[in-house]
Amino acid sequence: MVKHLSPTNVGTYYHNQCQLYVHNAFHRPPGTRNATKAPSPLVVAQFQRGLEWEARLFRWLDVADQLVRLDATAEPKTALEIRDLFLDIGRELSTDKTKYIANLVFQSPSFKKELARFRSDPAGVTFGVAKPDLIKITRPSSEVITWEVIDAKSSSGLKSSHNAQIGFYHLCLEALIASVPPVGRGSPEILPSDKASIWLPNPGSEDEISMPVSTPISLLLPPLRTFLFKTLPQILKLPRDQVEWTLNPSCQGCEFVDSCRGATVKNGRLGMIPNLSVSDVRFIWEVVGIAADGGFHSSSGQLTDIEELDSLIKSAGMEKLERTYAPTVKRFQKLLCVQKTSTGRWSPLLEAARSHQPQASDLASPIALELIGMP
């Protein structure tokens, strides 16, 4: 099977910000997918809620005679078929009417020109089949037909992952329509909307449908283009052992969590400590870098993450580091729950991770290692 990323993979990256996630999703190395694992009850409930919201929204559009429902089992449409579909629907519209296309499925374009514009390998990343929930077609004037991507999401608010997905669909449709010859003279021009939208359920009432939340394309696309056509190919060509990742609370629900949990425990990675976010972990390594660059502490290079940090906080250099960079070190020590005793400093979190044993501490909250599934 040809390697590719799905639009959902792109959206998920915006949620977990994990390089390893997209690397695994693209390369699918053996042992990184547990195909037999049943989704958690939470995932099943979220999926069900999404289906129910979509069905309710489509029913509402159907009753309003605004829905154009395509055959959901049909083959993905070609660029030409999409253009002609938009044209056919738009031609029938008066300027005060709107139609919504459901079940439009297409193969994402190769984006060769966009990748070349960012000086990336034109084969550096490929994307799979795309299926935006709705495409809104309007006819602002007799000369113009516009299309707008809308995704229905059942969450309570807009998320960056939603915007990444609608932005991606917009880029796909824009590239596909640009790839076919323009419509003949006398036909209306087909133009993209200047926004893309997410349709969320009405938080107040299930019986009422609120309007979609829109984001201007001018805000959505520049950072997304940089990610898709520059950052992503760079991540995907890295050898797997050089990809940045850390097990963290947002990993719950990730399809690769079992393999990451195993590697974290086996290699004594910082992700053994529960509840550290990705930015917390980055901050901790910045402090380790400051300690090394400033000559406060040197690493042997042979230690695991946990041993390295344990060695730093117990070193003589830690006190000097604290005097020199007081606020920074205060946050560092708080994240690792560093405690001072008559015999020196220690971290019950690091000790628990190092020894695989729960540690008694004078902290109000217990030291728990449920995240990595330790006893």
Ligand code: SF4
């Ligand atoms: S489990 Fe976490 S660290 Fe592993 S790939 Fe998924 S998001 Fe990344």
